[in-house]
Amino acid sequence: MYAIETINLTKKFGDFVANDNISITVNKGEITAIVGENGAGKTTLMNMFFGLQRPTSGELIVDGKKVAFNSSLDAINCGLGMVHQHFKLVPSLTVYENIMLGAEITRKKSPLIDKKVEKKEVQKIIEEYKFELHADDVVENISIGAKQRVEILKMLYRNVDILIFDEPTAVLTPQEVDELLISFKELKNQGKTIILITHKLREVMEVSDQVIVIKRGRIIGSKATKDTDAKEIARMMVGREVVMNVNKEYKDSSKNKTAYSVKNISTKNNSGKKVIEDISFEIKEGEILGVAGVEGNGQSELVKVLSGLMVATEGEVYLYDKNITNKWPDELRSSGVGIVPEDRYAQGLCKDMTIYENMIAGYHSDDKVCKNGIMRRNEIEGLSDGLIEKYDIRVAEKNGNVSQLSGGNAQKIIVAREFDSNPNVLIVSQPTRGVDIGSIEFIHNKILELRNENKAILLVSSELTEIMNLSDRIIVMYKGRIAGEVDGKKATSAQLGLLMAGMAAD
Amino acid sequence: MSLLSSILYDMVYHSAPLILAVLGGLFAHKANVLNIGLEGMMLMGAFSSTLFVFLTGSLWVGILLSVLVTLILGLIFSFFGITMKSNFIITGFGINIFVLALSSFILKYMQMANINVSSIVDVTGLKINIPVIKEIPLLGSLLSGHTVITYLSFILIAVTSIVMYSTKFGVYVRVVGENEEAAKSVGINSTTVKYAAVLIGAALCAFAGANLAVERMALFTNNMTAGRGFIAIAAIYCGQARPLKSSIYAIIFGLAKSLAINLALFAGPISGLFEMVPYLMIVIVLFIVSAVETRHNTIRGFKLE
């Protein structure tokens, strides 16, 4: 008997088929990896497993019984638990309150919650699985790795036998990833079935027993891990041979002119706490400076300060010898700083506006698109059409909203807009997050092209491989400070991992 | 009564409907459903309670029916705002304008300028004088001589705190407001929780309206809530939707009203301007609270609320 079996499971959203006749089996007590590109339909499949979405047609069989989940509660009651990529935790509540959420223990004959008993219960299960956690900590103050452990415990407390992990390593340091993989093996030894959704092949090869590849909503293949290798899986995912590493020639830019320098920048968040402290670096012409670090260590605040969305309380920023400290975004762009912001749909694009309108955003005051306060419609359309062609952006309808585009094509709009404005310096943050492999290659090549045109580029990313593949130099941020600097040519992920975890590299 | 004791008495008097609206509104606020319709719900409470007392001849039957009617209004708001995912700020204003127009429509139809039920409700008889305490100067006027709903409103501050922080329902309301996905992922039905939060608000607004109209004056006049629902929203904002803190702001606004009324007697020709003091004060308090909140702000721009 299988832990999970699906028969022709199909999910449609309107005319779009997210999952097309999926038939798979998951063995009990094994680790099954489900791999595929972004948007391949992995998450939809898992949402059906976990009762968050209902199949349009087909059958889902858990432990030999046909099931139809109306909510995630039904799934949990059937022994299925899920650890989401974006944690489903309540930041203002404590660890134990989060774990007990929806399963609160009340005092006898009273509607009041018995916090003491709850805490004891949670402490017990923390010890049982030997997790490093404190029941009393407030969730917003604990590390990302710890949050993930809370999510896992939340499911284990509910006595689930099958655990689904959605992209669990996306936000962890290399060392934390290793720890998580060890936990997987332990959970397996305790008899749990694990489904691992990921696009990172190293993890697949290391822990899984079975690999299922999904592409455009269909199953491409299913193999025992020992019978295959990373290369083959990658080919199945993408449908063609994939160059796993960008071919990049190193050039010595150390003698070039300094294009961009940041001197002792600090800033505070709204509660007055310092979030970045004393950050200094320089970028030469024709150089890519990578910024690595676990998310939440000040990178996003650094980008905000440098792109004019946040005020630096101390320090200065120079573009060549022009002081551009705390300039507003429009001033930065007009003085030659291109910005690819961290959160595509929050800062980079407006989903509910058209592709044309997005294509000029940030440069909409330029004479070529705007005269005497009136927008020049024809020029805007001409300009955008040119960029759509040049950057190979696949759009169904040019006058349609950005919301209709895939992540990769949406990101290319930002890239086209910012790269084509001929900036001296580019601030690029998370350029390929949630983007398909084809677009990743395209964007990486564009970044390298600009470097070869002698632009200075700041690349901030939580994808360590991206940083290592593209950067000439790498700085690592930890707790708002620069923990260390590494030569891009010689950097190893172990070395960077230590810096990311706050341990000095020597 | 001395000036000071009448200021204290009026403070409690004017705070009570505000506190009820605040406590009612903060459940919805915590559940991330901004209820602009508090004003309309309170007006519905005031209007329908007086009307039903007038029609049935019984105070408590009237108030009970009024609660029912206001709950229906709350259901309408919930259906539009939560089930139909409307823009609930607009929905709230729709509720406000609808109730205002409906009440004046019915008044006109009944050919009355206002509804007076003083022949049915004995206002002085409804005041509860607490023995011993009522004799104590100042404290007596603070604590004694108020109506049932007024006392209820102050008791409800404590009850609301307990419900919000120590019961499942309170936890769920906060979780739904803070991270709805988290609630759903463990099987909490967020729609039900939100409906409940709005309906609690509607019921308390009905009491606030009944307190304002029937219980204190045995009278309904057109648009008699005069922005109290919005004042409650301001208090919720200032108090970060915490029961005690928000109620304290409600009491501060009650005090402002009380001062405006009591001091106007001495103001001579400019006494007319004192009416605007409470409203002006809300603007100033909001300004101070926001200025304190944003004092460390380093982030430029605004987020979608």
Next chain:
Amino acid sequence: MKKNDTILKNIFNVVFPVACAFVLGGILIAAIGENPFLTYWVMIQKSLFSVDGLLKTLHFASPLILTGLAIAITFKANIFNMGVEGAAVLGGFFACVVGFTVKGLPTVLHIAVCLLTGIVVGMLFSLIPALLKAYFNVNEMVVTLMMNYVVVEIVKFLSQGVFKDPSSGYVSTYPILDSAMFKKIFNSDLTVFFFIALLVFAVMYVVFKKSKLGYEIKAIGKNPEFSEATGMRVKNKIIIIMLISGAIGGLAGSGFLMSEKYRFTMDFSGSPGLGWDGMLIALLGSHNPVGILIAAIFYAALKTGSEYIGVFTNVPKDIVGVIQGLLILLLSVKFLNERFRFSNKIRFLFKKSSKTDFNK
């Protein structure tokens, strides 16, 4: 093709609520034992089917076009400025004061000065919430609502005091001088004020549809964080938008006073008030200038027609307010979703389980 669908969808999203509101209003009329068809017929006939009535409708539409635009420009930027009502009242009041205190000016100049007073007062009034919002992120909705009440108290105080016309039986200021009045054109109700409103409409049409400011307003309304990141200086834009809104609101009030009321009384703005009518009109017109023009005329017709229903039926004219409230309520919902189908939620009402979630 798709564009036509969108337009059809938008029309349905307006027509359906309007029909619903009239049906519900009709039920209410029937409930008090009157004939809803007769009532509605009287309203339409008196306001649209006669030349006099139509001109009267256009006359009453003038301030509504303006308040509708004043609300729409802020709502479109997702700023909930409820102060248009206050700006209109304050603008009307001070235009009136200038109208009867400043003497000896030629008509055109006097009218211009009065209108300008209204505009400036409206702008100053809106500047307060604008600055508070822009610099301290104070909730503009609560502030403007509270300031409306402050305005009422101030004008009440002034019109009961220094500016009170002792010859009037109730609280009222002196009437404005002849030189400050908009004259009726050819004995109809229409005045030049209507054409001023049309002029403002034309300017706002360009602002909404063609200008950089219009582009930025749209962006701020849809995503303020994106707008800031792309250099739109949201803070400054909020102040500009609020000033425009206040100016148009003040103009609406002063023009209405000078073309219709001629003196300031406490019921000047009506119930529920010009600013609130403007909110309905902005919503009915989907924040689109042409839509607002149509909606303002439609709603002015209702109001004009409602003056006559008392003559033929026993329905209080407050029925218009009830329909207004219902309309706002119904307009807050988008009944059709992007795919030109009834929104999922409605369909689910007819299915047993509605827990399915589309959070992809």
